[in-house]
Amino acid sequence: MTDQQIHPVILCGGSGTRLWPRSRAVRPKPFLPLVGEQTLFEQTVARCDRDAGFAAPIVVTGTAHLEHVEAQLAGDREARVIVEPSARNTAAAIALAALRLPADAVMLVCPSDHHIADCAAFQAAARAAAELARQGWLVSFGIAATAPETGFGYLEQGEAIDATGFKVARFVEKPDRTRAEQFLASGGYAWNGGIFAFRAGTFLDELAAHRPEIAAHARAAVAKGREQGAEFHPDAAEFAQIASESVDYAVMENTARAAMVSAQMGWSDIGNWEALHTARGGDDHGNTVIGNAELVDCRNVLVESDGPRVSVIGLDNVVVVVDGDDVLVTTRAGAQLVGKLGGAVNQ
Amino acid sequence: MTDQQIHPVILCGGSGTRLWPRSRAVRPKPFLPLVGEQTLFEQTVARCDRDAGFAAPIVVTGTAHLEHVEAQLAGDREARVIVEPSARNTAAAIALAALRLPADAVMLVCPSDHHIADCAAFQAAARAAAELARQGWLVSFGIAATAPETGFGYLEQGEAIDATGFKVARFVEKPDRTRAEQFLASGGYAWNGGIFAFRAGTFLDELAAHRPEIAAHARAAVAKGREQGAEFHPDAAEFAQIASESVDYAVMENTARAAMVSAQMGWSDIGNWEALHTARGGDDHGNTVIGNAELVDCRNVLVESDGPRVSVIGLDNVVVVVDGDDVLVTTRAGAQLVGKLGGAVNQ
Numbered sequence: 001m002t003d004q005q006i007h008p009v010i011l012c013g014g015s016g017t018r019l020w021p022r023s024r025a026v027r028p029k030p031f032l033p034l035v036g037e038q039t040l041f042e043q044t045v046a047r048c049d050r051d052a053g054f055a056a057p058i059v060v061t062g063t064a065h066l067e068h069v070e071a072q073l074a075g076d077r078e079a080r081v082i083v084e085p086s087a088r089n090t091a092a093a094i095a096l097a098a099l100r101l102p103a104d105a106v107m108l109v110c111p112s113d114h115h116i117a118d119c120a121a122f123q124a125a126a127r128a129a130a131e132l133a134r135q136g137w138l139v140s141f142g143i144a145a146t147a148p149e150t151g152f153g154y155l156e157q158g159e160a161i162d163a164t165g166f167k168v169a170r171f172v173e174k175p176d177r178t179r180a181e182q183f184l185a186s187g188g189y190a191w192n193g194g195i196f197a198f199r200a201g202t203f204l205d206e207l208a209a210h211r212p213e214i215a216a217h218a219r220a221a222v223a224k225g226r227e228q229g230a231e232f233h234p235d236a237a238e239f240a241q242i243a244s245e246s247v248d249y250a251v252m253e254n255t256a257r258a259a260m261v262s263a264q265m266g267w268s269d270i271g272n273w274e275a276l277h278t279a280r281g282g283d284d285h286g287n288t289v290i291g292n293a294e295l296v297d298c299r300n301v302l303v304e305s306d307g308p309r310v311s312v313i314g315l316d317n318v319v320v321v322v323d324g325d326d327v328l329v330t331t332r333a334g335a336q337l338v339g340k341l342g343g344a345v346n347q
Numbered sequence: 348m349t350d351q352q353i354h355p356v357i358l359c360g361g362s363g364t365r366l367w368p369r370s371r372a373v374r375p376k377p378f379l380p381l382v383g384e385q386t387l388f389e390q391t392v393a394r395c396d397r398d399a400g401f402a403a404p405i406v407v408t409g410t411a412h413l414e415h416v417e418a419q420l421a422g423d424r425e426a427r428v429i430v431e432p433s434a435r436n437t438a439a440a441i442a443l444a445a446l447r448l449p450a451d452a453v454m455l456v457c458p459s460d461h462h463i464a465d466c467a468a469f470q471a472a473a474r475a476a477a478e479l480a481r482q483g484w485l486v487s488f489g490i491a492a493t494a495p496e497t498g499f500g501y502l503e504q505g506e507a508i509d510a511t512g513f514k515v516a517r518f519v520e521k522p523d524r525t526r527a528e529q530f531l532a533s534g535g536y537a538w539n540g541g542i543f544a545f546r547a548g549t550f551l552d553e554l555a556a557h558r559p560e561i562a563a564h565a566r567a568a569v570a571k572g573r574e575q576g577a578e579f580h581p582d583a584a585e586f587a588q589i590a591s592e593s594v595d596y597a598v599m600e601n602t603a604r605a606a607m608v609s610a611q612m613g614w615s616d617i618g619n620w621e622a623l624h625t626a627r628g629g630d631d632h633g634n635t636v637i638g639n640a641e642l643v644d645c646r647n648v649l650v651e652s653d654g655p656r657v658s659v660i661g662l663d664n665v666v667v668v669v670d671g672d673d674v675l676v677t678t679r680a681g682a683q684l685v686g687k688l689g690g691a692v693n694q
Contacts (some may be wrong), residue, residue: 021658294689297681310674311368311688314681315665322674327657327667329676334644334661341658342641 005055006130006197007105008048009097012041012061012069012112013087018272018335020344021326022304030112031068034270035279041072041112045079048110052123058082058100059112060093066231077230085236091250092242094196095207095218096234103201106133109247111194115279117266125263128164129197137161137259138206138252139197140168142190144264148180151271153192153248155260168258171248190260193267196247203251210254217242273319273328273335277302291322300332352402353477353544354452355395356444359388359408359416359459360434365619365682367691368673369651377459378415381617382626388419388459392426395457399470405429405447406459407440413578424577432583438597439589441543442554442565443581450548453480456594458541462626464613472610475511476544484508484606485553485599486544487515489537491611495527498618500539500595502607515605518595537607540614543594550598557601564589620666620675620682624649638669647679 016029023029030041038046048054056078061069066083073079082096094109101107108126116122129139142155151174158169171192175183183189198206208215217238224235252258268279280302282288287295291305296313303310305322312320319335321328326343338344363376370376377388385393395401403425408416413430420426429443441456448454455473463469476486489502498521505516518539522530530536545553555562564585571582599605615626627649629635634642638652643660650657652669659667666682668675673690685691 296684296688305674308669308672308674309690310676311685311690313675313677313684313688315676315678318662318676320674320676322655325655327652327655327669327674328660329657329662329665329667330660331662337643337660338658341643341660343656343658 006108007055008057009107009109010057010059010112012065017339017344021323025347035115044112047119058097081231083233085239088242089244090247091245098200098203099222101200105200106130109196115268121265125261128261132165132259133197138255138257139259141193141195141263142260143193143267145184148184150180154189155192157188168260171253206251206255211250274332353455354402355404356454356456357404357406357459359412364686364691368670372694382462391459394466405444428578430580432586435589436591437594438592445547445550446569448547452547453477456543462615468612472608475608479512479606480544485602485604486606488540488542488610489607490540490614495531497527501536502539504535512606515607518600553598553602558597621679
């Protein structure tokens with residue numbers, strides 16, 4: 001009998017500096033309650049609900065984040081964790097998970113640092129993607145574009161496969177503003193949200209075809225790896241030899257079987273404080289406050305404080321974050337530059 | 348022989364909320380190093396230099412500020428302190444000092460919460476004012492107006508008395524914007540800086556004429572008072588009966604002997620964070636930083652932090668103050684409202 005479940009593969013990599021000072025190297029973005037009371041990681045796990053047809057999650061993470069992952073899995077006895085001995089980007093991370101699953105298992109690769117407001121829409125898109133994956137497609141989630149974003153890659157929608165699936169005509173790297181506006185106007189482009197569905201075996205075949213060395217080293221790292229409770233530790237020496245490449249670059253852009261489903265699910269990568277402000281929404285004046293604050297004559301102001309009282313007067317479209325020994329004050333536009341600040345760089 | 352010295356009478360009253368959170372009830376504005384390394388109080392004392400013809404200062408203050416005053420007098424063995432048993436505004440405070448001086452002593456009444464950039468100009472104006480005071484005038488410093496300020500009282504300049512002195516034609520309460528602009532354009536008006544020169548006896552005579560009850564209770568409070576080292580403590584019961592009135596309202600607006608000298612001396616009352624920003628100046632971009640801060644793409648930004656690192660991106664004309672458990676972020680215009688914030692009100 002074919003496995004009809006969808007196997008969530010949750011990626012917890014990277015440190016992230018763009019939500020500094022709240023997000024820090026020792027307390028990275030996936031593990032913070034940025035929108036609502038659950039952390040982004042907890043929300044990612046919860047979205048892949050067993051009752052909605054998902055199997056137990058496989059989490060791929062590094063040693064630096066392992067403590068957070070295990071604490072926030074909250075005793076899920078079926079969850080499994082693959083501990084990367086070093087950071088080798090998404091192609092390698094996904095290969096490890098694929099090698100730990102049966103070849104016909106449908107994987108759903110989910111970043112753990114995004115926010116998705118509409119869980120039902122996510123699950124519906126996941127089911128549609130899984131159906132295409134079972135037919136041998138490598139499926140990307142195409143996030144319905146709502147703005148001419150220059151920070152995302154885009155998928156150009158090709159011919160229809162079924163009622164909800166399309167071939168990917170083309171992967172487009174981050175465009176400039178003019179092209180992003182053209183994409184948005186044309187309607188035939190979607191954001192590449194970094195969420196993928198494919199059969200484990202299909203993925204490994206395509207990886208072997210396009211990046212045989214990554215496939216071979218990943219296979220050897222798993223063969224020589226060791227289990228330790230719910231953790232699996234690939235062999236460090238083999239894994240270290242893998243080239244650091246994104247799954248998009250290594251596989252998705254090369255395969256002839258690239259498909260996409262359209263997902264309109266309140267997605268945000270929460271890529272900076274402005275995006276977080278949007279994801280959080282606001283009061284009648286567009287203000288959103290976490291912590292102790294007094295706002296006078298303010299609009300579209302985000303305040304987040306881990307303790308001190310923050311008083312803001314007469315400002316529009318600014319972000320004020322107090323965290324430990326750091327205070328950040330930025331315009332929403334300036335939020336793009338946060339990752340380049342001295343404090344964010346030299347954590 | 349007539350006493351040719353000028354006797355500085357330095358008033359240290361009020362708590363002040365407009366520079367909150369840096370200034371607080373327990374650490375009020377005169378006792379903070381707001382511009383330069385000395386506090387405003389220390390600068391006020393230093394301006395009245397013995398070498399420039401000033402006598403030892405008499406400081407009038409309340410018990411709440413006594414500790415600051417004595418610490419910041421830095422062992423000036425000649426300085427005297429009058430400790431008000433309660434707050435009764437400036438008419439009473441000046442009366443106490445006048446009663447502790449010989450009748451022919453020329454007093455120079457100086458608030459201790461102002462900044463004066465040009466000390467030589469101050470001293471020259473003080474000498475000119477003292478000369479008029481010796482002739483029996485009650486002399487106000489008229490601060491050359493540089494903006495249509497609505498937060499100050501104005502002096503209308505009358506006929507000339509001598510080369511530098513004029514009669515005061517009229518005292519004008521805080522005007523609205525339109526009138527303030529007219530005053531500025533006309534050139535015949537100056538800000539009332541709250542600095543006064545008169546003989547002690549002249550002041551007491553005018554006070555007795557226009558506010559006999561204040562004069563009588565002040566006299567009784569001093570008569571029943573007690574000395575304690577360099578401190579003088581007026582009688583609390585008598586002092587408590589004094590009406591709380593400003594010297595402007597009680598005496599200066601009523602006397603027929605009101606005169607003024609014009610003073611162009613880089614004066615600022617540092618009435619809010621915007622005024623402090625102006626007094627401090629700034630770098631090539633108009634930014635001024637005290638404490639640990641990183642400014643990116645900012646203009647005319649004031650940052651002051653007592654510890655935490657402050658990172659500011661993309662803002663113009665804002666003030667960021669970190670003090671203890673409070674963070675203030677305001678536009679320069681919003682600085683007017685700081686005193687009304689919950690934190691400032693409920694100190």
